[in-house]
Amino acid sequence: xxxxxxxxxxxxxxxxxxxxxxxxxxxxxxxxxxxxxxxxxxxxxxxxxxxxxxxxxxxxxxxxxxxxxxxxxxxxxxxxxxxxxxxxxxxxxxxxxxxxxxxxxxxxxxxxxxxxxxxxxxxxxxxxxxxxxxxxxxxxxxxxxxxxxxxxxxxxxxxxxxxxxxxxxxxxxxxxxxxxxxxxxxxxxxxxxxxxxxxxxxxxxxxxxxxxxxxxxxxxxxxxxxxxxxxxxxxxxxxxxxxxxxxxxxxxxxxxxxxxxxxxxxxxxxxxxxxxxxxxxxxxxxxxxxxxxxxxxxxxxxxxxxxxxxxxxxxxxxxxxxxxxxxxxxxxxxxxxxxxxxxxxxxxxxxxxxxxxxxxxxxxxxxxxxxxxxxxxxxxxxxxxxxxxxxxxxxxxxxxxxxxxxxxxxxxxxxxxxxxxxxxxxxxxxxxxxxxxxxxxxxxxxxxxxxxxxxxxxxxxxxxxxxxxxxxxxxxxxxxxxxxxxxxxxxxxxxxxxxxxxxxxxxxxxxxxxxxxxxxxxxxxxxxxxxxxxxxxxxxxxxxxxxxxxxxxxxxxxxxxxxxxxxxxxxxxxxxxxxxxxxxxxxxxxxxxxxxxxxxxxxxxxxxxxxxxxxxxxxxxxxxxxxxxxxxxxxxxxxxxxxxxxxxxxxxxxxxxxxxxxxxxxxxxxxxxxxxxxxxxxxxxxxxxxxxxxxxxxxxxxxxxxxxxxxxxxxxxxxxxxxxxxxxxxxxxxxxxxxxxxxxxxxxxxxxxxxxxxxxxxxxxxxxxxxxxxxxxxxxxxxxxxxxxxxxxxxxxxxxxxxxxxxxxxxxxxxxxxxxxxxxxxxxxxxxxxxxxxxxxxxxxxxxxxxxxxxxxxxxxxxxxxxxxxxxxxxxxxxxx
Numbered sequence: 001x002x003x004x005x006x007x008x009x010x011x012x013x014x015x016x017x018x019x020x021x022x023x024x025x026x027x028x029x030x031x032x033x034x035x036x037x038x039x040x041x042x043x044x045x046x047x048x049x050x051x052x053x054x055x056x057x058x059x060x061x062x063x064x065x066x067x068x069x070x071x072x073x074x075x076x077x078x079x080x081x082x083x084x085x086x087x088x089x090x091x092x093x094x095x096x097x098x099x100x101x102x103x104x105x106x107x108x109x110x111x112x113x114x115x116x117x118x119x120x121x122x123x124x125x126x127x128x129x130x131x132x133x134x135x136x137x138x139x140x141x142x143x144x145x146x147x148x149x150x151x152x153x154x155x156x157x158x159x160x161x162x163x164x165x166x167x168x169x170x171x172x173x174x175x176x177x178x179x180x181x182x183x184x185x186x187x188x189x190x191x192x193x194x195x196x197x198x199x200x201x202x203x204x205x206x207x208x209x210x211x212x213x214x215x216x217x218x219x220x221x222x223x224x225x226x227x228x229x230x231x232x233x234x235x236x237x238x239x240x241x242x243x244x245x246x247x248x249x250x251x252x253x254x255x256x257x258x259x260x261x262x263x264x265x266x267x268x269x270x271x272x273x274x275x276x277x278x279x280x281x282x283x284x285x286x287x288x289x290x291x292x293x294x295x296x297x298x299x300x301x302x303x304x305x306x307x308x309x310x311x312x313x314x315x316x317x318x319x320x321x322x323x324x325x326x327x328x329x330x331x332x333x334x335x336x337x338x339x340x341x342x343x344x345x346x347x348x349x350x351x352x353x354x355x356x357x358x359x360x361x362x363x364x365x366x367x368x369x370x371x372x373x374x375x376x377x378x379x380x381x382x383x384x385x386x387x388x389x390x391x392x393x394x395x396x397x398x399x400x401x402x403x404x405x406x407x408x409x410x411x412x413x414x415x416x417x418x419x420x421x422x423x424x425x426x427x428x429x430x431x432x433x434x435x436x437x438x439x440x441x442x443x444x445x446x447x448x449x450x451x452x453x454x455x456x457x458x459x460x461x462x463x464x465x466x467x468x469x470x471x472x473x474x475x476x477x478x479x480x481x482x483x484x485x486x487x488x489x490x491x492x493x494x495x496x497x498x499x500x501x502x503x504x505x506x507x508x509x510x511x512x513x514x515x516x517x518x519x520x521x522x523x524x525x526x527x528x529x530x531x532x533x534x535x536x537x538x539x540x541x542x543x544x545x546x547x548x549x550x551x552x553x554x555x556x557x558x559x560x561x562x563x564x565x566x567x568x569x570x571x572x573x574x575x576x577x578x579x580x581x582x583x584x585x586x587x588x589x590x591x592x593x594x595x596x597x598x599x600x601x602x603x604x605x606x607x608x609x610x611x612x613x614x615x616x617x618x619x620x621x622x623x624x625x626x627x628x629x630x631x632x633x634x635x636x637x638x639x640x641x642x643x644x645x646x647x648x649x650x651x652x653x654x655x656x657x658x659x660x661x662x663x664x665x666x667x668x669x670x671x672x673x674x675x676x677x678x679x680x681x682x683x684x685x686x687x688x689x690x691x692x693x694x695x696x697x698x699x700x701x702x703x704x705x706x707x708x709x710x711x712x713x714x715x716x717x718x719x720x721x722x723x724x725x726x727x728x729x730x731x732x733x734x735x736x737x738x739x740x741x742x743x744x745x746x747x748x749x750x751x752x753x754x755x756x757x758x759x760x761x762x763x764x765x766x767x768x769x770x771x772x773x774x775x776x777x778x779x780x781x782x783x784x785x786x787x788x789x790x791x792x793x794x795x796x797x798x799x800x801x802x803x804x805x806x807x808x809x810x811x812x813x814x815x816x817x818x819x820x821x822x823x824x825x826x827x828x829x830x831x832x833x834x835x836x837x838x839x840x841x842x843x844x845x846x847x848x849x850x851x852x853x854x855x856x857x858x859x860x861x862x863x864x865x866x867x868x869x870x871x872x873x874x875x876x877x878x879x880x881x
Contacts, residue, residue, distance in 0.1 A: 004050040005068040007075060008034040008043055015319075022047050024239030026098025029339050036318050038311065039335050042079045043243030044072040046211065048099065051237035054215045069207070072242070080244050085203035089126060090119035092136070092245040094337075095210040097217055097238045102340045106226045107217035107238055108147045110210045111280060112140035112245060116201040120184075124177075132250045134180035135172075139249075139280060141187040141199060144206065148213040151194045159186045173278055207242075214240045228796065246335045248328040249280050255301065256280055259294055259308070261316045261323045264344040267351025267526075271295050271312065280328075307334040315339060320361045321370070322352050346375035347524065354526035364533045365876045371530065373843040373866045373873075377403045377507070379527060380558075380862050382471070384505050385517040392503065392512040395490045398451070398476030399788065400509035401462035403862075406430055406449025406471035407503045407515055410496055412483040414443025421446035430502055432488055434481045435785065436461040437631065441573045444470065449504045451511060453481045453488070455785050462838075464570075468551070471506035475788040479511075531559060531865055534872035540849060541856030542867045543619070545836055547571065549610040555861035559868055562619035562705070563611070564769060564858020565836035568686060569627050571607050572600070579646065581632050586647060586657060590681060597685040604689035605696075612697040612704045621707040621769060621836070621858075623748060624686050628671040630661035667777065672712025672750075673722060680725055687729040694741045695733070707744040709769055714753045716760035723764045748836070749820055750774035758820035762827035769858070770817055772837030772845075776804050779813050805838065808845035818852050834858055843870035850874035 006027075011019055014031035023031065027045030034040045046069065053062035077083050082091035092114040097107035115123075115137045124133035142156040163183050164175065175183070191199045200206050217223060218238045227234060248256035257275030262268060274291035277300065297305040308327065311334065315323045324342035328335050344352065353367035362370075384405040408428035411417045417431050431447040433440065435454040444450055444464055449471035452461045465472035481488045486498040496502060496513070503516035543564030544555035552563060572581045577600060584596035611620055633654070634640050640658075644651045663669035676683035687708065694704040710722045723745050734740055746767030749755055755775070758768065777784055782791075784805050794800040801807075808814055817835075824831045834856040839845035841863030849857050850871060859867050 001064045002049075002062070003068070004047050004062065004065050005072045006031070006045050006047070007072060008040065008045070011035075021100045021236065022049065022239075024048055024098035024241075025100055025102055025340060026096060026338050027239040027241050030241060030243070032318075033336055033339060036314070038314060039307075039333070041244040041246050041335050041337070042076055043093070043241060044076065045098075046240040046242070048237035048239050051215050051218055051239070052235065055219075055237075059212070059216070066208075069211070069242075073207075076242075076244060082244075084114055084207075085116075085119065087118040087122045090114060090122050092119070092123075093207070094241075094243050094245055095207070095214060096241045096243070096338075097214045098241055099218070099232075099238045100236050101230075101232055103223060103226050103232075106223040107220070108214050110140075110143050110147055110213070112136045113144070113206050113210055114203045114245075115140040116203065116206075118201075119203070127250065129250055130177040131180065132247060134177050134184060135175075135249050136247060136280075138180050138183045138187060141184060141191070144210070145187065145191050145194075145199070147217075148209050149191065149195055151191065155190060155194070156187060159183060159190065211240050211242075214238060231802075243337070246328045246330040246337075247280070248276075248330065249278055250331055252277055253301070253332050254278060254329050255304075256326075256328045257291070257294065258324070258326050259312070260342050261312050261325075262342075262348070262352055264322060264324070264342050264348050267344070267348035267355065269355065271309075275327075275329075277301075301329060301332065303332050304329045304334050311336065316361070320356065320366075322348075346378040349375050350379070350524065350530055351526045354529050365537065367530065368534055368537065368869065368872050369876060371869055373870045376866045376869055377863070379521055379523065380404075380865065382406075382521060383507070383519045384503060384512075385519050388516040389505070389510075389512065392514060392516055394510055395492070395494055395496070395502075395513050396473075396476050396478035396511040398473040398478065398509045398511065399455075399462070400505075400507055401455075401474035402450075402465035402470060402472035403507040404449075404471040405503065405505055405507075405516075405518055406447075407501065407518055408448040409499050409501055410488075411443075411447070412481070412486055412488075412498060414440035417443035417446045430504060432481060433461070434483065436464070441570050444468065449473075449506065451476065451479075451502070451504060453477070453479050455788065465506075471504050473504050473506060473509050473511055476509075476511065527865075531868055534868045535559070536872075537875050538868065538871035539875050540846065540854065540867075540871040541834070542864055542871060543621075543834065543836075543840075543856050543858035544861050544864055545840070545858055546611070546861055548607075549614050551861050552611050552614040555864050556614060556618075558861060558864040560618075560861070560864045561856070562621070563615060564621050564834050564840070564856060565709075566611060566620060566622045568604070568623060568625055569631075571604065572632060574603075577603050578632065582643060583647060584682075585629050585632060585661075586649065586654070593679065594681050594685075597681055601685050601689055604686060605693045608690050608693035608706075609696050612693060612706070613700075613702055617703040617705070619705040619707055619744075621709050621746075621767075622686075622690055623709045623711050624673075624683050625675055626672050626711040628661070628663060628666045628669055629675070630658065630663070630666070633658050633661070667774070667783070673710050673718050674712065676710070676722060676725070677718065683722070683725060684729050687726050688733060691730045691733045691741055691743070692737075694743070695737045695739045698739060698741065704741065705743075706741065707746060707767060709746050709748050709767075710765075711748045711771070712750055712774075713747045713761065714751050716757060716763060719747055719761050719764040744832075746832070749817075751778050752816055755816035755820040757823075759823035759827045762824040762831055765824075765831070766828065767832035767834070768820060768824055770820070770833075770835040770837065770854075772808060772813060772835050772839045773805065775816065775837070776809060776813050779816060780804060780809065802844075807842050808839045808848055810848050814848055814852070817854075821852060821854070832856075841867055843873070846870040847874040847877070850878060 008031045011031035014028045020028040023045045082089045084091045095110045120133050120137040124130040145151045146153045188199045248254045255277045256279050259273030263272045271294045273294040276291050322342040323339045325339040326337040353370045356362045357367045382405045408430040410432050411429045420427050428448050430449050432451045450461050450465050452474045455474045462474045478491045479488045501515040503512040541561050543562040544560040545565040546552040547567050547570045580596050580599035584593050587593040694706050697704045713719050744766040746765045748771040749768050750771040791803050833854045836858040840857040841859030
């Protein structure tokens with residue numbers, strides 16, 4: 001017969017994955033604490049497997065479970081010297097849920113089970129405390145009636161409040177035994193009225209119903225939602241923990257509390273927690289009475305306080321991590337009811353990990369594995385004040401596209417955003433758009449944050465915002481944006497006009513009305529120490545995606561070891577540059593194009609020189625022009641007329657060129673290497689700017705390491721043609737200057753064909769940089785700007801495990817990367833391999849990059865520390881296998 005029930009003292013290795021999954025974390029830790037000799041009331045756990053069988057059998061107990069439960073209860077009776085249902089020495093139990101991961105408050109708990117009209121009298125005599133007995137009974141009826149029988153909690157509270165009002169008291173503790181007897185009587189009448197039957201007096205029936213209720217709570221709406229939000233397993237099931245009751249409501253020598261072994265907000269090693277005198281566990285959580293800080297126990301319950309200090313020390317030494325534990329004091333004696341790894345802020349996580357290494361509790365490797373990469377993200381960006389958030393009006397939610405916070409006045413036009421900030425640099429604005437385009441770059445730069453109604457986590461708004469370290473909430477289906485009319489409307493009908501204040505939380509995707517307070521992040525010495533440790537273990541190089549000297553400087557300060565992607569197109573949108581770019585597009589001949597490009601050359605050269613200066617000694621990968629030309633042209637009638645006047649051409653000519661450049665699918669259209677093949681003069685100008693900037697920098701003693709990257713290559717013949725062009729231009733410039741620059745030529749692998757023919761490409765490419773944003777689009781056939789319409793549903797329906805634009809699709813896109821690596825290295829053994837898509841800052845994707853042996857990952861500046869931690873974690877995990 002399959003074993004479904006384990007007493008706390010018969011589990012061989014409780015704190016292991018096998019037993020945590022089998023018993024649920026709560027049951028496993030009760031067994032672990034029992035084994036460690038901590039004061040835990042005895043009990044047993046029904047396995048998660050029994051829960052899953054319960055559902056398979058149409059909500060019936062599997063064969064053998066009832067017998068095993070009764071045997072476990074007999075064993076519990078022997079241990080406690082009490083008998084379940086006895087009218088002399090009754091045994092009372094708690095029945096609690098517990099899955100493999102703590103889901104606080106999501107599933108059900110019943111306390112004081114075993115109370116009935118006879119056992120309450122026996123308990124009163126046994127303890128000589130009639131009030132505590134009847135208080136426990138009324139609590140049991142209320143909890144059982146609500147959780148198990150489905151009677152609304154507030155109906156019980158109404159009765160209790162009425163009894164208190166009639167007596168003229170405020171607190172439950174002010175009611176005496178006779179008052180509580182009246183409460184019990186009226187509670188039982190409520191049950192009869194609501195359910196048409198008497199409150200169950202058979203203790204075995206109570207136990208069976210309570211276990212059923214816990215099993216059923218695995219699939220209640222809040223538990224399902226919690227698992228979806230936190231990406232937890234749906235097939236895990238919950239354990240059921242049946243434990244002998246200890247009573248914190250026995251008087252002023254008793255109580256209950258929740259404590260942490262360190263401060264979970266700051267990480268400080270201090271006594272953190274709260275307790276209530278003469279109370280049971282749910283009172284602390286319910287907030288009906290105001291708890292006292294843990295250290296107040298020193299005066300009130302000195303003996304129990306000393307016991308608690310020993311528990312603090314023993315729990316941390318045993319678990320070697322922050323513990324969140326519940327306790328009850330019964331007549332001066334302390335008991336532990338559960339412990340779990342405590343949830344903590346990002347700041348606390350880092351401090352605790354580093355401090356525990358210094359204290360000798362854990363190793364540096366363990367410290368690094370404790371940190372969640374998304375926690376590091378929270379440390380690097382401004383954040384909204386949590387107190388202010390609680391009091392603010394939440395008006396919309398979207399994709400948490402770029403973390404941090406932003407507070408500003410709403411503006412709907414990028415040019416206006418730029419103009420406002422130029423006129424008053426202290427002006428705080430938030431750019432709100434249906435979606436953004438490359439032409440919005442200066443407005444985005446001027447804004448504190450960006451809010452869009454369309455687009456996903458790797459949309460233009462999201463990618464650029466992360467690169468700038470700007471807060472961004474993207475793809476909010478809760479708003480409809482009317483840019484021309486100057487307002488947006490929320491799903492609740494609230495109209496937010498231009499100039500009104502809103503606040504964004506890019507870490508949660510929340511949008512608030514009004515001006516909320518911001519909290520500046522402070523990078524602690526512990527954070528810097530952790531990053532140093534990460535660098536000791538990681539194998540992957542960490543580069544950054546940076547288009548400006550400012551971004552490059554930020555990234556270098558965060559530990560970037562080079563630039564893996566410098567996008568040149570963003571450099572063309574500033575001031576006079578866009579005019580020269582448009583002049584080039586409008587040109588009729590090669591000579592006219594060269595003339596326009598000559599105006600751009602000084603700007604490009606200066607840009608590259610400034611970046612080389614910041615990245616002295618480190619490689620800089622510069623991508624040649626990638627987007628289609630139509631993105632540089634105006635779209636509105638007003639802008640077209642202004643351009644026609646400026647360029648001294650007709651409006652019709654500009655419209656004709658715009659029309660000619662229109663494409664049904666620009667992502668797969670006339671862009672990337674195709675532009676350079678058709679208009680080689682564009683690539684020639686950019687290569688000239690790179691090499692001339694490198695020569696200037698080298699002459700000044702700056703160590704330059706330029707890497708020229710050709711985008712969107714599909715054929716080796718394209719790569720051959722581009723290599724010849726680059727080498728010819730570079731040679732001419734270097735010979736003329738009398739300075740030799742060592743540089744590399746490579747390609748961005750963004751197309752399946754490029755990956756499949758990587759052996760041919762490697763004849764002409766010294767490095768591959770996997771552009772995983774476009775490689776994901778072209779492999780899956782998903783548009784990253786439109787996929788937000790269906791990807792959430794695909795994840796909900798388990799068609800996808802995660803958004804492939806956020807976490808690399810390792811079995812599809814990943815396989816292409818592996819093929820390209822294998823084929824590329826066969827042709828060129830020393831080929832460098834990296835990724836420069838948004839996946840370069842995603843922990844799971846970084847782990848894959850380590851596994852397949854890439855050289856580096858490249859990510860936005862503010863994700864560099866995350867990548868350093870994730871790369872170290874990947875190396876440590878690989879070493880354990």
